[in-house]
Amino acid sequence: MTPRLPAAEVAPHVLVWGAPPGCAPSPMLLLSLLLSLAPSGLRGEETRQVYLEVPGWPDRPQNLLHIRAVGPNSTLHYVWGSLGPPAVVLVATNTPHSVLRIDWTRLLSPEPEGGLAVLPKDSIQFSSALIFTRLLEFDGSDSAEPPGKPYAPYPLDEFSWNNITDSLHPATLSATFRGYPKHDPAGAFANGSLAFRVQAFDRAGRPTRPPRLLHTADTCQLEVALAGASPRGNHSLFGIEVATLGQGPGCPVIQEQRSIDDEYSPAVFQLDQLLWGSPPSGFVQWRPVVFSHEQADRGSALSCRASPLHPTLARALPRSSVVRAFFGPQQSYCTFNLTFGASTGPGYWDQHYLSWSLLLGVGPPPVDALSPLILGIMAVALGTPGLLLLGSGLALLLRRKPPSEYRSIT
Amino acid sequence: MEEEEEEARALLAGGPDEARSGIPAASRALSALCDPSHLAHRLLVLLLMCFLGFGSYFCYDNPAALQTQIQRDMQVNTTKFMLLYAWYSWPNVVLCFLGGFLIDRVFGIRWGTIIFICFVCIGQVIFALGGIFNAFWLMELGRFVFGIGGESLAVAQNTYAVSWFKGKELNLVFGLQLSMARILFSRPVSGDLISLPLFMYQSESLPSSACVWAALLPASHPQAPFQLSSSEFYSEFAFSGSTVNMNLMGWLYSKIEASLGSAGPTTLGATLLIGGITCILSLICALALAYLDQRAEKILHKEQGKTGEVIKLTDIKDFPLPLWLIFIICVGYYVVVFPFIGLGKIFFIEKFGFSPQAASLINSVVYVISAPMSPIFGLLVDKTGKNIIWVLCAVTTTLVSHMMLAFTMWNPWIAMCLLGLSYSLLACALWPMVAFLVPEHQLGTAYGFMQSIQNLGLAVISIIAGMILDTRGYLFLDVFFIACVSVALLSVVLLYLVNRARGGNLNYSTRQREEMKLSHTE
Numbered sequence A: 001m002t003p004r005l006p007a008a009e010v011a012p013h014v015l016v017w018g019a020p021p022g023c024a025p026s027p028m029l030l031l032s033l034l035l036s037l038a039p040s041g042l043r044g045e046e047t048r049q050v051y052l053e054v055p056g057w058p059d060r061p062q063n064l065l066h067i068r069a070v071g072p073n074s075t076l077h078y079v080w081g082s083l084g085p086p087a088v089v090l091v092a093t094n095t096p097h098s099v100l101r102i103d104w105t106r107l108l109s110p111e112p113e114g115g116l117a118v119l120p121k122d123s124i125q126f127s128s129a130l131i132f133t134r135l136l137e138f139d140g141s142d143s144a145e146p147p148g149k150p151y152a153p154y155p156l157d158e159f160s161w162n163n164i165t166d167s168l169h170p171a172t173l174s175a176t177f178r179g180y181p182k183h184d185p186a187g188a189f190a191n192g193s194l195a196f197r198v199q200a201f202d203r204a205g206r207p208t209r210p211p212r213l214l215h216t217a218d219t220c221q222l223e224v225a226l227a228g229a230s231p232r233g234n235h236s237l238f239g240i241e242v243a244t245l246g247q248g249p250g251c252p253v254i255q256e257q258r259s260i261d262d263e264y265s266p267a268v269f270q271l272d273q274l275l276w277g278s279p280p281s282g283f284v285q286w287r288p289v290v291f292s293h294e295q296a297d298r299g300s301a302l303s304c305r306a307s308p309l310h311p312t313l314a315r316a317l318p319r320s321s322v323v324r325a326f327f328g329p330q331q332s333y334c335t336f337n338l339t340f341g342a343s344t345g346p347g348y349w350d351q352h353y354l355s356w357s358l359l360l361g362v363g364p365p366p367v368d369a370l371s372p373l374i375l376g377i378m379a380v381a382l383g384t385p386g387l388l389l390l391g392s393g394l395a396l397l398l399r400r401k402p403p404s405e406y407r408s409i410t
Numbered sequence B: 001m002e003e004e005e006e007e008a009r010a011l012l013a014g015g016p017d018e019a020r021s022g023i024p025a026a027s028r029a030l031s032a033l034c035d036p037s038h039l040a041h042r043l044l045v046l047l048l049m050c051f052l053g054f055g056s057y058f059c060y061d062n063p064a065a066l067q068t069q070i071q072r073d074m075q076v077n078t079t080k081f082m083l084l085y086a087w088y089s090w091p092n093v094v095l096c097f098l099g100g101f102l103i104d105r106v107f108g109i110r111w112g113t114i115i116f117i118c119f120v121c122i123g124q125v126i127f128a129l130g131g132i133f134n135a136f137w138l139m140e141l142g143r144f145v146f147g148i149g150g151e152s153l154a155v156a157q158n159t160y161a162v163s164w165f166k167g168k169e170l171n172l173v174f175g176l177q178l179s180m181a182r183i184l185f186s187r188p189v190s191g192d193l194i195s196l197p198l199f200m201y202q203s204e205s206l207p208s209s210a211c212v213w214a215a216l217l218p219a220s221h222p223q224a225p226f227q228l229s230s231s232e233f234y235s236e237f238a239f240s241g242s243t244v245n246m247n248l249m250g251w252l253y254s255k256i257e258a259s260l261g262s263a264g265p266t267t268l269g270a271t272l273l274i275g276g277i278t279c280i281l282s283l284i285c286a287l288a289l290a291y292l293d294q295r296a297e298k299i300l301h302k303e304q305g306k307t308g309e310v311i312k313l314t315d316i317k318d319f320p321l322p323l324w325l326i327f328i329i330c331v332g333y334y335v336v337v338f339p340f341i342g343l344g345k346i347f348f349i350e351k352f353g354f355s356p357q358a359a360s361l362i363n364s365v366v367y368v369i370s371a372p373m374s375p376i377f378g379l380l381v382d383k384t385g386k387n388i389i390w391v392l393c394a395v396t397t398t399l400v401s402h403m404m405l406a407f408t409m410w411n412p413w414i415a416m417c418l419l420g421l422s423y424s425l426l427a428c429a430l431w432p433m434v435a436f437l438v439p440e441h442q443l444g445t446a447y448g449f450m451q452s453i454q455n456l457g458l459a460v461i462s463i464i465a466g467m468i469l470d471t472r473g474y475l476f477l478d479v480f481f482i483a484c485v486s487v488a489l490l491s492v493v494l495l496y497l498v499n500r501a502r503g504g505n506l507n508y509s510t511r512q513r514e515e516m517k518l519s520h521t522e
Helices: A321-327 A372-399 B002-012 B016-021 B039-052 B054-060 B067-073 B078-107 B109-132 B136-165 B171-184 B203-219 B242-260 B265-275 B277-300 B313-318 B321-352 B356-363 B365-384 B387-407 B412-437 B440-502 B510-521
Strands: A049-053 A064-070 A075-081 A087-093 A099-102 A116-119 A124-139 A159-161 A174-181 A193-200 A219-227 A236-244 A254-258 A270-276 A282-286 A289-291 A301-306 A310-313 A332-340 A353-362
Touching: A064 A099, A064 A193, A075 A193, A075 A321, A075 A353, A087 A116, A087 A321, A087 A353, A116 A321, A124 A282, A124 A321, A124 A332, A332 A353, A372 B440, B039 B054, B039 B136, B039 B277, B054 B109, B054 B136, B054 B277, B067 B078, B067 B265, B067 B321, B078 B109, B078 B136, B078 B321, B078 B440, B109 B136, B109 B265, B109 B277, B136 B277, B242 B265, B242 B356, B265 B277, B313 B440, B321 B356, B321 B387, B321 B412, B321 B440, B356 B365, B356 B412, B365 B387, B365 B412, B365 B510, B387 B412, B387 B440, B412 B440
Parallel strands: none
Antiparallel strands: A049 A064, A064 A075, A075 A087, A087 A124, A099 A116, A124 A236, A159 A174, A174 A193, A193 A219, A219 A353, A236 A332, A254 A270, A270 A282, A282 A353, A289 A301, A289 A353, A301 A332, A310 A332
């Protein structure tokens, strides 16, 4: 019996989950190549209906996750795939009825161009991609030149990934891609794995797990977690290489925003952002902090440094079928490296665990504001003495008015 | 003349050395340096007294200088780290009442000083051993023992100073010494700064000496009463090694780490042990001072110094309302200065991107500023009076300073300088007010109580600050401090109103006080 080829419209086996309330952080980060076109008139939505779909057949490897966040006037499609390196394609349309069409034959072929499409094509307002190409490792003991001498990186297209359906959590709208190298002669990943937890949101909120990035219905969160892998040195520093498609001649710039507010991320006053378009029609946002314990408390916080984006030729990077399927062949990408930790202080060596989160979405990035508690305390703290001063000042002024009727004898 | 005759008599009646030498006492003069009544000798004693407190002040702020290393090597969060400061304050909730009693009745000034310094040394050694054995509870115990000695040492230091310099021409040297001490070393954070029972036996000199004395308070913490004559000032010399400590300990740690090959609790313990050498230095000074004091007693027939402090806890129920408001101001104010500085280094590194050295420097600028400014503000408050208005200015300036640090990214040097100025001003204006509110015989109790709740407040707020920092971050911590300052501000305003309503004299200008004194004596 010849295998049925997928129809042009909808893959036969689609698992659909509805949109439960609440949100659970710890998304998995799939490397996605972000390709941003000029977005215009993107309208943010307050809430969306979120559907998690795993296209494919039960007997075939399930390595594609389609998150469809439907709002009253727009739809967001996040296509996370582990065909090749982990990647995400982010597409925003201006209609609640857009669908994702997958041509499996093309997608699984060596020339996947055209295998993925969002229809109707003219409803696409913005599209972009992010790919996680390599897991880096440095010898951190040489602190002369941070992060140190690099070991051979692990290319993430040579990892074998789990079936996404096994790790799907409809209640929290999250799914986890977990992988380890296919060929691991040194046995570094014998007890370890690299996990990308994706989480979608149907409304605005803030997770309880640090770094507590503020999310909206237009965003989804990714958490990269490296656990259990054996480092190649005593002071190994890990990192990750991220690639995105450049718009125009140059590469976008990572903005480092410093603010006074560290309420939700104690002692981290900085927010890093990568924006597509101006005004931004898409963004990637993260706090430059990595946690070396599962509880992600302040004592386990490590610094996270991002290198500037530089152009890289396509053939120098692991190829992502998902991105090529949607955007067509690309000549060059913009890549940057993130390095986790420093050679002294807490590090991966404490518990063989690292966790870093980022937020990915359309429109302008969410902006933190002071919490009502702080505003309330300030109002009372400044208001009470102020009012008392004012009141007593007025009272004293008024008391002086009546003239004294006493006339001294002299 | 009289003193020389006294000296001659003492020499004649002196020990076997004098008799054996056979030289007539009148023709044998002690060299200036060996003559206890001569200024040169007393300056030597002054120098020894300065270094008496050096070890204690240097080691007090070791945790702040090594915060990153302690938190990393001992694997503790900020809450537990701040316990190192809290445990220092706990014994002083009680000891501030007992210090004078212990020195006067139980040990005597010489043995008392030596015993307290031994506590300091042993405490620092236990603290260091906690690092070597990787036991944080041992470090806390070390800080507790250290605290028993450290705060009571202040009483002893002051009693020595009174005993040696009362009635002498000390005002010539005090200003110079004080400024030098302050500029070289800044005062560490401690509740002891605040606690000073002032005994002014001569009430006509009360305002001026109170103000100037209060100017010296931040540099010292005598817990004993002392005699003031109308033209004499007395100053305690506090050598606090805070600035030196902040920069030295970090460097020392990295040197030991390089030689031992790795960071870890052992490295930390070794660093703290080496820092404890300063305590040994203080112990040597204490022994030398005890010897010289005993020798001076023999030669000059002067009595062993006494604190003369009288503490009666039942007097507390007689404290008037303005005094309670002053207590609230005191607690509410100082809890935002000292724990903030204790936790400030990482704040400046993370929020403003300072290097660790620059962060240490800016952290200690509050003390460095208070060195020269305290006498100046003391004279200012002395000349103008109106203490409550000055307290109001100081508290408001601190509020502004904390708001700048919390809500803006402006250069923190401005805010920290403002904090240093207001901290000096408050000490000069607040403490003398206590003396205006209670009769002399209750002054010891009043100041002792003030110090006690001060230490209590510091101990509790230190822990709370650590907890807030771990869960909510620096912005929330600063807002919490702003709330504390606002409580102090509220109390100042209430104090003004109550004082005005009752016709009290807290806010009189100096001229009004003089007039009152004249009208009383008429």
